[in-house]
Amino acid sequence: MSRRVPRSSNRPEPLPDRPGAGGGRLRFCPACYEINAWEAASCSRCSAPLETPRDYDARLVWALEHPDGGTAVRAAGVLAAREKSLAIEPLGRMSQRTDDQYRAAAAVRALSAFADDPVAAAYLDAARSHPSVIVRRAAAEDAGAA
Ligand SMILES: [Zn+2]
Numbered sequence: 396m397s398r399r400v401p402r403s404s405n406r407p408e409p410l411p412d413r414p415g416a417g418g419g420r421l422r423f424c425p426a427c428y429e430i431n432a433w434e435a436a437s438c439s440r441c442s443a444p445l446e447t448p449r450d451y452d453a454r455l456v457w458a459l460e461h462p463d464g465g466t467a468v469r470a471a472g473v474l475a476a477r478e479k480s481l482a483i484e485p486l487g488r489m490s491q492r493t494d495d496q497y498r499a500a501a502a503v504r505a506l507s508a509f510a511d512d513p514v515a516a517a518y519l520d521a522a523r524s525h526p527s528v529i530v531r532r533a534a535a536e537d538a539g540a541a
Contacts, residue, residue: 428462452477456485459502468501475505483509487518496527503533 420433426443437444455477458470471489474482482505489502503522509515522534 423461425457428460452479452481455479456482459485459489464495464498467498471498471501471505475508478508480509480512483512483515483518487514490518490522490530491525493526496529499525499527499530500533503530504536507536 421430422433422435422445423429424431424438424441424443424445427438427441429438429440431439431445435445452474455470455474459467459474459482461467461470467489471482471486474486486502486506486509490499490506492499492502499522503519503525506515506519506522510519519534522530525531525534
C-alpha cells in the first residue's frame with residue numbers, strides 16, 4: 396500500500412520517502428538520473444524539470460548513460476537495430492567506459508552495426524586495445540565477422 400503524506404494547506408506535497416513503494420511509477424531525472432516520483436515536476440536532487448525527451452531515438456541515446464546497466468545495454472541493442480547514426484558518438488563514448496565492461500562491450504557490439512561509418516570504425520579499432528578482455532573480445536568478434 397502506498398503511504399501518502401497528507402497534503403498540508405499551501406505547501407507543495409512532499410515526495411514520499413520511498414517513491415513508488417506501493418507500486419507507484421518512478422522516473423529518472425534527464426540531467427542527473429536521480430529517481431523521482433512520477434508526479435514530481437522537478438528533480439529532488441538537481442531541480443531539473445522532469446520531462447523525458449519525446450523523441451524515441453533521443454530517449455534511447457539518453458538511456459545509454461542510465462545508472463541501470465541493463466537498461467543501457469538494451470538501449471544500445473535497439474539503437475544498433477535501428478541503425479540510427481546519431482547513436483554512433485554516444486555508443487563510442489560508452490565503448491570507452493572502464494567502470495562497466497559489460498556496458499562497454501554492449502556498445503562495441505552495437506557499434507559493429509555501423510562498421511561502415513569511419514567514426515564507428517575508429518571506436519571499434521580503439522576497443523581492440525580496451526583494458527577489459529570482454530570488450531576486446533567483443534571488438535574481435537566484429538573483426539571476425541567482417
Ligand atoms: Zn536531477
